[in-house]
Amino acid sequence: MTGNDTKAARAADDLTAGGWALPAGAVGTHRFTPKFEAVIAGLQARLTALGGTEGPVWHPPVLSRSLIDRAEYAESFPHLLGSVNAMDEDADGVVLAPAACYPVYPGLADGTVEEQAHFDVAGYCYRHEATSELGRFRTFRMREFVTVGADEPVTAWRDGWIERAAKLFAELGVAVDIVSATDPFFGPGGRFMRASQLEQDLKYEFVAKVSPEDPGTAIASANCHKDHLGARFAVRLPDGGTAHSACAAFGLERIALALINAHGDDLNDWPALAAALPTPGSPA
């Protein structure tokens, strides 16, 4: 094992010793105990309150290949996509969902959004991660708030979520750095757009420690997609322009790890607003 693998194994062992998780065999996978799931359920309820919704629509862990092709995901992140292959191949191929939000767009595709549309979704995501440090999940649950509409209100909505998420993490006692980030989201030409992406402040990440030796892991993000997805799915504005979109995404397992790292294994030691999270018997 490399030094990093040893650290990852130690961090995973700590999680088991704390009663949060059990080994699951494959790299980047865990089995989560009722104690851990109660925290996840509490986070879900808190996010529902924060979003002012009735709760998320749960999206399936697999998506049609054609959906993800239209979103051009594989052109941006070819190495992370998990394709599902079965003995009996057919035309209706599926891939593992790389993010929770994609099934929102076909419902808007080739149409016009008359007014700004809002969505609250959740689902299991898969990313074929190459490294094994704790928190580098291959499979994880993501809660996402999504909006689709005109550029300015979409950006204002995203900025509102930056404030709301910052307040949430402060209440939960999780120290976060809010950093302007880039990713190759905008397709094969993306690497040439990084400077521009930073200048435009399209992506903010909430970075926290998910284990003692963690230099920092993104536990949530708030992102403007510009008209990238609007163009892919031919979503129009009433004035004929292409719709913009934005999302606020919360990595539920990573937030739980950040809470555990911040407050320890005994829920009695957690500060009041964090200790109020666990919702027993309601696995999320």
Add this chain to the structure above:
Amino acid sequence: MTGNDTKAARAADDLTAGGWALPAGAVGTHRFTPKFEAVIAGLQARLTALGGTEGPVWHPPVLSRSLIDRAEYAESFPHLLGSVNAMDEDADGVVLAPAACYPVYPGLADGTVEEQAHFDVAGYCYRHEATSELGRFRTFRMREFVTVGADEPVTAWRDGWIERAAKLFAELGVAVDIVSATDPFFGPGGRFMRASQLEQDLKYEFVAKVSPEDPGTAIASANCHKDHLGARFAVRLPDGGTAHSACAAFGLERIALALINAHGDDLNDWPALAAALPTPGSPA
């Protein structure tokens, strides 16, 4: 579309009209609304009470290929297994979990169960189903109670779950037929074992209508595995024999569909013990 496809589409449309689900694109997948998820969360809580546990351990939707190979799943159900392929192939291949229970066995493998072991687990499962009728989910959540030990107490435990599940469905107002069934669980020679499997009463299914035109769908099952998995994972009894195992498995989405089919779209019309199920804001 064939007649069956038309029926499947109509049944899915009814689910959408009732506020339970939205189309998700791929065959055998759905997006579930907070209303549907509240029923799932309530079922989970009821099953936790029935099992007398603290709640399930949540297993990941993907498992290591080596685990599923050791269980010889692909030799029994090659057509249903979903393998995950990524651009960057490596030795640590993963498959989509075909059932929730498999990660239990490596923890017992190559060892001795000193006394009967009990597990309560849940997780997303995938089966590459070829047909599209409502309830033929490609991706779904399964709750499983599992025991591993000597033949007689394992069989007695399984029989206890048949009674307990029958009582649960009666309380929920879901009419079920309890039928002795077979499946090719026991490997490539399984088809020659069907008569024997029936004679031995190894598998009971709880069959209910999940839509008006459904002739009957298995919504739960209670199964003795004999020493099939004990032998695959080299789990021994204190006397040196091979451990037996059994499970009681509940298909959460199918049970929810059976409830909706039985009681309709308005929770106010549901009988008291079923109407008490929904746990709002706690997506399972």
